[in-house]
Amino acid sequence: MWRDELEESDSEVEDNEEEEETIAAKHDGHEAEVFTNKLESLVARMQIDMSLSAVLTRIQVYHAAYVSRVAAIHTQTMAELQRCRDLQLQQETLQEKEGLPKHEEVEGVLKKYAEKILSQQAAAADLRKEELLQRLQEQQQQQQEQQQLLEQQQQEQERATMVAELRESYAQFSDALDTVLAEITECGDVALPEDTTEALNATLQLGSEALSGDADAEALQQSTARLTDGLAVLSHIREVIQTHRNSSRRDEQESEAAATLVSLAGDVPQATAELSCAKRRLEELTATHSSVMRLSGEFLATEDTELRGKLSYALSVVNKFHNDSDASNREKLHTLVSLLTGQRCAAGAQHVQVADPHSPVAMFVKEQLSSKLIALAHDKQVSSQAVYASLIVRLGSFDPLLLDLCVYQLYRTCPYLVPQVPQREEYETVEEYHRALGYRHKDGGEREALDSYLKRMGAASQLFGRLVCLDGDKPPTGQNTSTEQNLWSLGPQLGWRWLSRMLLCPVQSAVTCAVLHGFLSVAGALMVKVYGRQMHKMMDHFIERLLPLAEQTTREGGEADLASLKSLMTNYSHTRTFQPPPEGYRALL
Template sequence: MSSHRDWATLEALKNSPKGRLQYNREWSLEEDIMESSCMLSPYAAWVVDKILPNKNLNNSFECDGLSSDSNSLSCHPESPVSLSDAATDVPGPKAEKEEELDVAPPTISKSFKMIAVEGTIRLYEDERKTIVKKELQARLDNFDQFSKSLAEKSAEQFKRFEEMLELKQRQEKHQLQELLEKSSKEALGQQEKLKEEHRYRAKLLTLKLREAEQQRQQELERARQEDGREKMRRLCALQQEALQLIQKIEVDQRLQETLHIDLSWFSQRGNQICGNLSNVVRSSSEGRFPSQDDVSFGERSVQEMRTLVSNMEKIVAETQERLKAEEQAAQQKQRAAEQLQQQQEQARASAPTQENKTQAKKKGFQRTAEKSLIEQYMELLTNCEKCRESFNNLNSCTDAKTKKTKADLQKAVTTPVSQISRKSGRDVEVVFKKLNTLLKGEQLNLRFCTVTLSQHPEALDFVSYKLAERFVKQAEEEVASHHDAAYPLAAVVSAVWEWHPRVGDLFLAHLYKKCPYAVPYYPIHDKGTSLNDYQRILGYQVQDSVVEQQDNFLKRMSGMIRLYAALIQTRWPYETKLQHHPHGLNYGWRWLAQVLNMEPIGDTTATLLYDFLEVCGNALMKQYQGQFWKLILLIREDLLPRLHKVAEPGQMGSLARLQNFIEKAVQQKHIPLPNGYLPSSFWNS
């Protein structure tokens, strides 16, 4: 049959009732073939196309048995395997099934043709699976090889790409470096040009500035020399005037024998002023030109000399008038009648007796100090009061700006003084430099403000007064509690006194005002003075008519007398202005002698004398030697018995302390250095 007809047959079979049966490969022999649903295999078309035509061509084949069908299938030229091969390839179970088919009972009827077709189909399927697997494996191998080759090519291409990218980056980097080097070379060239131009301009400017500075320095030097020469002429004129005044004092002093008055204090004070002024002039000459402070010091010295001359002339005039009146009275007496001659002779005879009584009275113990000391004391208090009145406008002003100026000046004084301590000498020097800067009128920079005396016309008087007052208050409070604090404070006071004498005089006035025993002066109670006022004059603190306790009073007096005793023996160790101490040991010797000539006052005299000797006894011993020991013996033999007589039972402690100190000093023939004395190494620390 032709191929067309075979497909027609296949289509007819498909449309037949049997063709619509479902085909199941895993059908069972036990099942009823007729009852089971069966459909044609999808390979049936291939059987029809390939096998059935060959069967028609080979008429010798018979379809009566399984063997003839198998032989017909084996004769197919395109068949991959024969029936016998298929039989051998079929697994064991299938073979067993075929054997079972051979011995199957006759009840099971099956077409051997269908079995052959089915077997052929199964063989074909297995062969096809094997071929497909081989092809698939070959394709997988090819795909793996292709993937590997592709990956290798990709890796090589990626390497080439990276090499190309790296090459491009290297080339760009080189180009950028060349560009930067070129730019830097150009910039360096420009910079060198600018530097050269700058150096040239700087050189020109330096030359111009140097010339301008030289001109300015020359002008300043000329102005300074002119000002210095003017100050030197002024200072020399002041010194000449002072010498003329001292000569006048010396001439007037010669009248003291004729007038029977004591003018030695004026001569001593005048010589002291002239000596200080001469030292200033000498030091100014060595330093080429004097300063404004030197000129101010000379003016104050000459003014004080004028005051001395005026006071002395006043005293001489009063004495001359008194002597003239006495002479006139004597002449009138000489004209008296002869009957009064005998009375006059008796009067002349009794005159020596009265004079002896007066001298004997003078040799006794005084209640007050000498007249010269009292006059100096009153003069210092008067000048201090005048200084206080000179800054009334600053003190009583209600303007906010002026109040702030006053507060700043007050802080500029109190803050440095409160910083004085025994830590190191450099700290004490810093305190003095601050105070000296302020008093010289220069600008002082403090932590809280900037202060200068040019802020107010009365600033100098205010600062001088407050500084002196603060020194005394520091002694009254700090030294009274810590005795060794007297020495650094005394050094600063000595330095300020040396460079600014007015502050030293104000300090002495404040000290005498709060502690009159430093004169020494024991005020007398006047009838017109109330008891509270008299207690204040004696140095007691009175608040609401309540007088402070005696222990507290003695403690304050002790602090102030210790500062005074430390001051007269302490000299500023750094830069000095005068050759001698402005208030040295000679004043301490005078104080000690005056105390011994005065009537003692119980525990007050004992306490102050003990404090004074403990602080400066060693210095007085070295200075006066044998004369000092005479005073010590006088204290033991004369003053101590008198103190025992006037001392009350509660005051014996101070007296016993003084007596032990004197006895120990006499036995050892030595007074040691006081506790807290500042050695020379302290000022280098």
């Protein structure tokens, strides 16, 4: 019913709109006709300017007025249409309100049906959710099982890798240990410390237990690391053994070379006699030193620590001499002379005196002083060598025994100054033989390097040359004549005898070059001055025969000393002289 009423209302509205459009069209046509008539009558009544520009202007004005009127009519028409539409909308609203009760009933039925559908869908969704959750849990459980299986397989693979690494390390360690033990057995004079042997055996046992048992990953890693460290230790031991082998091989080569050394004089009875004379002199000095050491030991065995302290303090001034010639050096010299001659001398804030020159106390002083003088002059303070050489001669002028002890210490430092070339005896060890040659050894028995040894030998021969040169100066006046006579046996004649005997000794390659260069660089000029043509002949003999032989026998490590000697000899060949000798006593006073 309400639908039929609504359709009738719509048809009425459409009819009204058609009538309104017809009326508007008629109204618009009538208005245009009236306006045109009025315009024509107005033109007829008025005298109008009919020029083209005026006509066009008026046409534009009229056209604007016409357009404005048409727009006003259109606006009025549209307002009427809007009023009709509003009326239609009100009617539709009223009709909807009249049919509302039935619409609510339909909506209620639809709502119940929708709620039922929603309930069914919610139940289905819950069921689906439970199924999805259960399936998700099953998937998670499967993933966990797979992860555990993968982890287990990975652990097994890692353990297998660790076992393989351990087995390889164990095999390497076992082989290396067998090799080291075989090399130690082959060397004969090498042995592992007991604690090292125990540690290596414990490492081997630990690796064996880890391989035989069901060890965990941590134990396998520890065993592998222990074996790796053990391999490093064995590698170091093998390096030590190889170094020892090389040293032994080098020692054997040196011994073989020493057994086949060639002298420039050959097998001449006179040469043997000269060398025997030098050897007897060394034996005399050795006996003197042994006697002094015995008496010095008696003093050291006493409990007079206070006197030993005073003497040591008084002797410490020997370390403080320097190259500057001033009153400080003379004051220190006076302290040492007073100590040697039985006079009172300062020992810090106190005084000390050695009255008996033959007592154990005096022997202690002389032995300590001679050892310090030679060590300082040739080793620790080479730059002050001239000062200490002068000091040795000055102190020796007051005490010949001290001079003999200094010469013994110098020969002990460098046996080539005797000269003699020690031969290895059957009962001697390698270390004992090297000590006889003048090598120094550390506490562990390691021998000093060759370059250090050659440097010390050269410095000792320089000191020997300085002592020889000091004969060119006059001793201080007012001293004992017999003492002076004993002292000047150090002069050029000693240097000449030494050079002559060096011609008779076997050439020791680098060592021979080092000692000859050290002596000639200091005392060569004095020897040329004193012996003239004889010295020239000796030098020519050295150049023609010794240098070629030294070049043939010089091994690795002695090239520098050979080059230095060749340079010195070349300069001598050009100038027929050497550099001037040191100043002797004047270096100290």
